[in-house]
Amino acid sequence: MNNENKEPIFEFDLTLIADFFRALDRQGPGGDEQTIRALGFLPATGPGLRVADIGCGTGRQTEVLARHLDGTITAVDLLPGMIEELRARMKRTGLSEKVTALVGSMDELPFGDEELDLIWAEGSIYNIGFERGLTEWRRFLKPGGVIAVTECSWLAPSRLPETAYIRENFPDIGTPAAKVRILEKAGYVPLAHFVLPQHCWTQNYYAAVAARIPDFLEEQGHSPAAVRMATLMREEIEHYRAHGTDYGYVFYIGQKPEK
Ligand code: SAM
Secondary structure, three states, rough: OOOOOOHHHOOOHHHHHHHHOOOOOOOOOHHHHHHHHHOOOOOOOOOEEEEEEEEEOOHHHHHHHHOOEEEEEEEOOOOOHHHHHHHHHHHOOOOOOOOOEEOOOOOOOOOOOOOEEEEOOOHHHOOOHHHHHHHHHHEEEEEEEEEEEEEEEEOOOOOOOHHHHHHHHHOOOHHHHHHHHHHHHHHOOOEEEOOOHHHHHHHHHHHHHHHHHHHHHOOOOHHHHHHHHHHHHHHHHHHHHHOOOOEEEEEEEOOOOOO
């Protein structure tokens, strides 16, 4: 986590955040079909790929990557609780041999220059910032390597309403066209971008968040911090219900040019 991170959820103790989110199958909007669709834009991939999944959470997308790619994946997350759950998932699904899970921060990644064929980051690059993440992570990619990230973006031409929720949670929000320009400026050739459908937020994510809240409050003895966190989560869900046609996650896929 960046110390200067202004995201409201980070006002909470990291243990409390991990306690809430580690029980979920995914920690942000997304979908298996969308992960697979993004994989479809990769240029021909050989065997033995070296992949990093950054801000992996409990590894829903890591599992999809491991099933569909021939290679090894290093999954990195700041919160030890996420990494524990990810390891348990890989064991359960028989994928442990393909996935190494590490606690670490996305602003201090343990990779060497030109080591990776693919960098994946679903729902997480905003923690470091879209432009900074794309720029700083580029050196880890081999020439011809690919980056695929999801990032909150404006979907409606009016770009309204620009609410306090959006300003606080997604200060970098921009149109897909603006995000693609940033991708290019950071040194990638844009391969594709596409919008995640609304069910990636509602069915795949917020339904589980809403269902988790009562158990979480019970486990935390209705502490003031837990109640406040539950309130923020409910407000987030309500915000999406009211304005979810205006913003959403977009998958951006870019390639580092061959030398
Ligand atoms: N990729 C997962 C998914 O889509 O289900 C998780 C997405 S969740 C919205 C963002 C993840 O980024 C969390 O698991 C969080 O712990 C992690 N994270 C936040 N700041 C981080 C940092 N500085 N370095 C690494 N991971 C970080």
